[in-house]
Amino acid sequence: MAYEIKQNVVDPVRVGFDWVERRLGRPANRYEEGSIEVQQEENFHYRPLWDPEHEIFDRSYTALDVGDPYNFLDPRQYYYYTYNQARNKAAEHQQSTLSYAEEFNAFASLPEDLIKVFAETLTPLRHLEYGMQMVMVQMSAFAWGTTIEQAAIYSGFDHLGNAQQLSKLALQFENGVEILDEAKTQWMEREALQPLRRYIEDVLVLSDWGEQFVAVSAVLSPLMYPSLYRGLETQGVGLGEGLSMSTLRYFYDWYLDDQKWVRSFISHLLSVENSSNQEFLRTAFEKWSPGAELALRTLLDDLPDSLDSSEMMAQGISELQVVEELIGGRV
Template sequence: MTQPAIAQPLKTWSHLAARRRKPSEYEIVSTNLHYTTDRPDAPFELDPNFPPAQWYKTYRNDCPLKHPDWNAFRDPDEMVYRTYNMLQDGQENYVFGLFDQFSERGHDAMLERSWVRHLARIYTPVRYLFHTLQMGSAYLCQMAPASTISNVATYQTADSLRWLTHTAYRTRELAKSFDDHGFGTGERTIWETDSAWQGFRELVEKGLAAYDWGEHFVALNLVARPALEEAVLRGLGQAARHNGDTLLGLLCDAQLLDADRHRRWTSALVAMMLEAEGNRQVLNGWLAKWAPLGDAAIDAYSTRLPDARDGANAAKGAVAAYRRGLGLGA
C-alpha cells in the first residue's frame, strides 16, 4: 500500500523564496505584513459590514488605482526602523548642534527687526502646516495596500513631526529674544487668516478629506509636499540667507534632505503604478484636480517672501518638472 506523501513544511519567509537567496533585513521585517489585505471581503476577518471594514473596502480596495501585486513595492533606500533611527539620530545631533552654536554666538541679536517681523508671519506658523502633513502621512500609512508602502509613510510621518519640533524649538528661542512679536502666541491666527497661508491651508485641509488612499497619495506626495518643499523650505531658506539668517537656511537644508528621501520612494511607487494599464489616466486626472491648489498655495506664500526673486514661478516650475520626471502630465 502506497503511503501518502508527507507535505513539506514551508521554510521561514517562504513568501520570499522565489528570489532564491537569503532575504535581506529589509525584506524580512517589511514585506507582506498587512493582515487586512488577506480577505478583501472582510478586511479585519470580522463582520464585513461593520464600519472600519466598509471604510477599507471603499477607500482602499475600491481605489481606481490597480496593481496585481502591491506587495512588490520596495523602498529604494530599504529603510527599516533600526536604520531610520540611526540615520535620524545623527540628523538630530546636527540640528541641535546648529541651535547650540548659533545661540552661543548671539545669532538672534544680529537679526534685523524687519526680518524678525517676517519670521513671525512666514516661518513660525509653518508648524501648523507640518502637523497637517504629519496627519496626512499617518493616514496613508493606515490605508496603503502593502506594508512596504505603509513603512515609508510612517518614516515620512516621523520626519514631519521632527520638522514641527524643530520649528517649535526655534519659535521658543525667538519668543525669548523678541517678546513683542507674538512668537508662540500669534501663529494660529496667522495660519487661519493671513493671506500668505490660505492657499496651503485650503490644499492640506482638503487633502486630509481625500479618503481614497490613491487620491490621498496624489494630493499629499505629488502636490502638497512638493509645493511646500519648493516654496517654503527652499524659498524660505534662500530668503533667510539673503537676510542674514544663516541658521534658518541650514535648518531648511536639513529638512530638504528628508524631503529628497521622500521623493525617492514616491518616484518608485509612481513607477510601479504606471506599470498597470489605466493608472496613468487615473493619476493625471487627480493631478488635474489637485495641482491648481498647489500652484495657488505657492503663489500666495511666495509673493510674501522678501527678496523672493520670482520665487513663485521658480517653485512652480520645479514642481512641474518633478512630476514630468515621473512621467505624469500635470
Template sequence: MQYELKTQVIEPLRQTFTPLIERYGDKPATRYQEGTIGLQPTENFHYRPTWDSERELYDPDYSALKLTDPYSYTDPRQYYYTPYVTNRAAMHEAFGKTLDYVTDHGLLERTPENWQQLIAQVIIPLRHFESGAQMLYSNACRFSYGATIAQCCSYESFDRIGNAQLISRVGIALGGETASVLKSAKALWMDAPHLQGLREVEEKLLVEQDWAVGVIGLDVVDELLDALVYRHLDEEAILFGAGAYSLLAQHIGTWWSEHRKWLDPLYKEWIADEQYGATNKAAIAAAVNTWLPQALAAVEKVAAQADALAGTDSVAAVRTHAAAVAEKFRALGLEINQTVLDQPVLDQTQGA
C-alpha cells in the same frame, strides 16, 4: 590536560520565514525583508467596517491606484524601525547643535528685522502645515495596501511631526525662550490671509477619500513649499544677511532630498504595473491636474508675503518650480494640462 577551542558552525534548518522563502528562495534575508514582506493582513478579518460595508478592513479598493503585487514596490532606503530611528535621532541631534550655535552667538537677534518678520509670519506657521501632513500620512498608512507602502507612509507621518517640532524650536529661539512666537504663529495659521489658501488646500486633502490621491495632492503642495521655503528663501537669506535662517533651513532641506527617495520610485512603480499601469497613470494625472493649480495659488500667496516683507522675488520662483513639477510628471508619461499653469500671476499685494 590541554583543551583546544574550535569554532563550530551550526547550519540553520531554514534561512528565513516562509513568505520570504516563497518569494526569494531559501536564502538569508535582510532585516528589512523579514520585517516587511508578507505582513499585509489578507484574510480572517471577521467583520467589515460599519462605516464602509462594501470593503474589508484592509482592502486595495480604498484607492484607485493599485499594484498587482503590493511587494513589487520596496523602500529604496530599506528602513525598518532600528535604522529609521537611528537616522532620525542623528538628524535631530545635528539640528540641535546648529540651533545651539545660532542661539549661543545671537544670530537670530542679529538677523535683519524684515527677515525676523518673514521667519515669524511665513516659516513658523508652517509647523501647523507639517502637523496636518502628519495626519494625512497616518491616514495613508492605515488605508494603503501592502506593508512596504504602509511602512513608508508611517515613517513619513513620523517625519512630518518631527519637522513641526524643528520649526517650533526655531520659533521658541526667535521668541527668546517664550511661547509668544508660537502663539502668534497659530493665530496667523488660522486667520492670516496669506496662509488661508494653504490651510484650505490641506484641509480638503485631509478629507480626500482616496488615500493615494491625498498623498499626491500633498506632494505637489510640498514641491512648491520646499522650493520656496528651503531652496529659494535659503539662497535669499544668504544674500541678504539672514544666514541664521539658512543654517537652520538646511536640515529640513536635507530631509526633503531623502523623502523623495521613497516617493518618486512609488510613482514609477504605479505607472509601470503590468495590470494597473494605465489606470494608475490616468488617476495620477487627474490628481496632479486637480491639485497642482490649487497648490500654486496657495503657495503664491505665501510667497507674496515673503516678497512684501523682504523683497525676495519668491512668487516668480514658485511659478518657475510649478512648471518644473508639471514637466516632471509629463516625463513619466502623464497628460498634464498646460492650463494648470496658465492662471494670471498673483498680485503680490495680496500677500501683504
C-alpha cells in the same frame, strides 16, 4: 589553573521566512524580512461599522491598482532600526546647527523683516505639517501592502518631526513662546496662509488615499520645500544671514530623502500592467497642482520685499515639473 575559552558556532535551522526566500530567490535582508508579504489578506473578523462596504483591509479604498505591492520596495530600506538611526542623525545635525547659530547670537541679530518671516510664515506652518502628518497616517491605514504602508507612516512621523523642528526654530527667539502662542491664530486668520490651509483641509476629507498621496507627496511637497525652505536659505545667504538661514536646510534635506520613496512608488504604479494608474495620477495631479501653486504663490508674495519670491517659486515649479514628467505629462 588555566582556562581555555572556545567558541562554538551554531548554525540556525532557518535564516528567514520561506515565502520571502521563494519570492526573492535568495535570503532576505532585515528590511525585506520584515516588510514583504506581511499584509493580512484573509480571516478578517468584521467589516468596519462606519464603512460596511469594505473589509477592514481592502484594496478598493483607492481607485489605484497597486498590483503586487511587494514589487515596490522603499529604496532607503527603512525599517524601525534604520529609520530611527537616520532620523536621530538628522536631528543631531540640526541641533548642532542651531547651537552654532545660538553661539553667535544669529537669530537675535536678524533684521526685523526676517524675524517676521520666522514668526508669521514659518512657525504657523507647523499646523500644515500636522495636517500632512494626518494625511500620511490615513494613507498608511487604508493602503494595501506593508511596503507601501510603512513608507507612508514613516513619512507621517517625519511631518510630525518637521512640526517640532519649526517649533524649535521659534524658540530661538527671545519671545519664542509668544510666537508659538500666536502661530495658531496666524494659521487660522492670516490672509496669506488661508489658501494653504484650505488646500490641506480639502485633502484631509478625501476618501481615496491614492489621491491624498498625489495631493501631498507628489504636488504640495515638491512645490513647498524647494521654494520655501531652500529658497529662504538661498535668499538668506545672499543677504548675509547664512548662519541663521542654514537651519532651514534640515527641511530641504528631509524633502530630498522623502521623495526617494514617493517617486519610486509612482514608478511602481505606472508599471502595473492593464491598469488605469497613469490616467488616475495625471487627473489627480491636474486637479491639485493649480491649488498648490496658488497657495504657495500667495504665501511667497506676502514675504518682505528684500526676498525675491519669484526666484523662490521657480525652484518649486522646477521640482513639480520633474514629478509631472515622471507621471507622463499633462492630460
